[in-house]
Structures are given as structure tokens and as C-alpha cells.
Amino acid sequence: MKILTCPLNGPRNMSEFTYGGEYHPTPDHADASAREWAEHVFFHHNTAGVVTEWWCHNASSYWFLAERNTLTDEVLRTFDCDQLYNQRIDFSAVTTPETRK
């Protein structure tokens, strides 16, 4: 059984985790177009090599990030998402979707 190291729960069996997709930087909510959102939600780099991706520890519902090589299935490291999300997002300045294209 493969082992994945959860930043919160430590090393656990791979079967306790769920894959959550590639990490993509979130588009700027204030002025991203519908096309950019579509790309953010549906499209993937699907890199053959090292990727950063979301994983969830099922029992604790804890989401974190992992760097994994998609050619060898080797996990290089796992880390908390606050390493990438370290700024407060202010949602008050959002314009309506109709005003953008």
C-alpha cells in the first residue's frame, strides 16, 4: 500500500485520500472573463512530470497540496494550502457578470 503524508494527520494509507485535481491559480475574480473562468474550471495542463495537485484526507476532510510526478507516481512533498493562499481576498469590489466580456 502506498503511503501519503498528510500535513495534518501524518503518514496514512493512500486509500484514505481522494485526489482533488490540479492546482491552478484562481483567476482575478474582479475582472476575469467567462472564457478565463471556463479555462480555470475545465482545462488542465495534464503535465507528464511533476505537478502540484489537491488531495483530501477523507476522514478528517482536510484539503492540502502535493507535488507528485505523474510519470512515476512518486510524491515529492505535501504541504498546507496556506503556503499558496496567504492573502486575504476582498470580494466587495466584484462587478456584475454582464459588465464584462
Added chain:
Amino acid sequence: MPFGLLKYGLSSEYPAQQHFNPAADLKKHYDVVIIGAGGHGTGIAYHLAKYHGITNVAVLEKSYLGGGNTARNTAVIRSNYLTEEGVRFYRESVKLWQNLSNEFDYNVMLENRGQLTLAHSDAAVRSFRWRAEVNQHMGVRSELVDRQQIAELVPNLRMSEESRFPIMAGLWHADGATARHDAVVWGYARGACQRGVELHQLTEVQDVEITAGRVTAVLTNRGRVGCGAVVQAVAGASSVVANMAGIKLPIHSYPLQAMVTQPYKPLLTPHVSSPHVHVYVHQTSRGEFVIGGGSDPSPLYNTRATLEQRESLSAAALELFPFLAQARLLRQWAGTTDMTPDYSPIMGLSPVENYYLDAGWGTWGFKATPICGVSMAELVATQKVPDIIAPFALERFYRFEQINEAGATAASH
């Protein structure tokens, strides 16, 4: 030809049949370069050459003919999908399958076995009713069957009400079939090469040259090849190849594993699949039981087999067919599947003018092989998108018009 057969039987020599041209040097320029010599790539080449008179075509393959998912799929042919777009598309493919051996005078060993999908919950029964209605409306033979009918169709199936997930009903698809997957690609390749198409194995496309929004050449390990148009038909490697042309796709590549048992006498006629216990089983004409299920839980560019998947496939298969507990496994393997978010393919135009996509085939590519050859060749030859593949354009993701194909997988993912 009974006399030909008799003569062949009495002969002492059995020369190997020449299926395609021996490797020659690459030309400097082709009208069409097809990347990937699987069923889809060779099918497109065959139709370009035979029906559109385009014979200056090269099929470039980094490995060998039909060595990718054409060799690795479990050869299920069916059209009992759920969306109108999906049913129409796969229905045409199933029709083409019926005549495929005659089409290129090569026996693909098509067997119309029928396919049975099992419901173990009320929710599944409801969705099967829906699917049966859509299918019948579209002229596809699907019907809801009860436990009694299931027991008659598949006498060896475990029908106990004491089992963990008792079978409540089934969706019977009389149009379901199977064929010899290798013969399909050999037949297409032979037919294409007879008409002047060149097949180049061990020829890997490493980059794509684009000038002013058009492909002008592909760069391979054997040098630069100029081209009038490019079609990529590379399944699991779709994102990697499209990336060379600067195209991003909504695809994740997942391994899909399957395995076969030792051969048995004929015991099981139809395909039997259970989305609930995540398994499908059928017996090949050689007698082996083919056991397949869902994709691996996370993406990977690797065709290794895992113990986890073998355990889960075995456990699920035994739920349905307990006698398989005695069976020995002969092989377990994987293919890399290019999964899309809506379980529908990505076919047609790309952001690069003369670069055509045949991707996103996930776990549903084999059955679509004939219609794919027909429709993609028409697109390349006429540069007009045929109606039957128009809904599967890459652009649908930008318009939020996905084709949510819940019927795409015999075992859910």
C-alpha cells in the same frame, strides 16, 4: 472461398500476410500527417484514402501499430448512451461495425452478444428507465428487464437476494457487441497502405511547427516533415501532443486497468456490467473472462498494474460470478485514458487552423473507431464539421455546453 480455404489448409507453407508497407524514408511533405497509429488514426487515414482521394498521407506512430489503447481496451461495442448527441453518434458507429469486416475485407470477428447493465438500487432502476426511453426514441434497442429475464439471459449470474447488493433490474441492450480489437487496426492500416498511405512506426512527433496560426510541419525523431494538415489521435498522450501545438485541453490522463482469467468453456454470452459494484465481465471467444472496472483514483502517465485494482476488480467480479473464485488470472494490464469532464470526446477543429483534434476518448474510444474514421476524414477533406460530431467541439467548454454523458461508462468512475 471454400477452395481457397481448402488449398490453404493443405499447403505446407503459411507465408505471413503483408499488412502494410515496409518502413521507408519519410517524405519531405505530406498533405495530411496523422499522429498516432491506433484504430482512430488508421481509420481516418483509410477513409481519407478510400473515400476522399487524399493519399499523400503519413500516419506517424512513436511505438508500433495498434500498440496503445487499441490493444488495451476490452472491446465493448454498444450505443446505449444517455444524451441525444451521444446516442446518435454511437448508434452510427454500431451500424458501421456490422459491416466493418466487409468494408475492408478483413475479419474483425464481430460478435453480437448483447450487453446487460445491472441495477442494484432504486435510483439505478430510474436512470435505466430514462436511458431505455432515450435509446428507443433514437432507434437503439434498449429495454428494462426484470430479475426473471436477467436469470434467463445470464444463468450463471448470482441472483441471490441475500447478497450485499441484490440485483433489482437490468438494462438489456441487444445491439451490444464485441470484436477483435487488433484486427480492426490491422484492417484499417492494410486498407490505407494499399491506397498509398504511409505508416511510419517508431516515429515520434517531438514538436509542431506553427506559422501564422497554421501548422507547417511536425518535427520528429527522424527529421522535419512538412504537412498541409495534422490530425492528432493519441488517446492518453492527447494533452502532451496538443501542448506542442500550443493547445490546452480539458483532459486528465488516468490509467484504466483490466485483467483476464484462464480460458473456460463458453459460459457467458452477453457483456454484463454493474456500475454499482464497479465491474464489467464478459467472456471472449477464446474463453477467457475479461474483467474491467473504473479508472485508477488519480491521474498517471504509466501503464503499470496495481494490486489494489486487482483486489477490487476480483471482489466485484465475485459478487456477480462466484464461480470465478476458482479462476486463475492470466494477465492484468493498463491503458492511459484521456478523460474529459463530461465523459464525451473532443473532436473537430482546434484553435490552430489546420490542426484537427481527435481526443478525449477516455474509456469509450474503441466502440467509436469506425464513426471516428468516417467523420474525422470528412472534416479533414472538406474542412466542414460534420453534424454528427459538431456537439463534441473543444469550444463547447468555453460556451458551457458540455455533453454530460452519464451513460459513457459501463462501470462508473
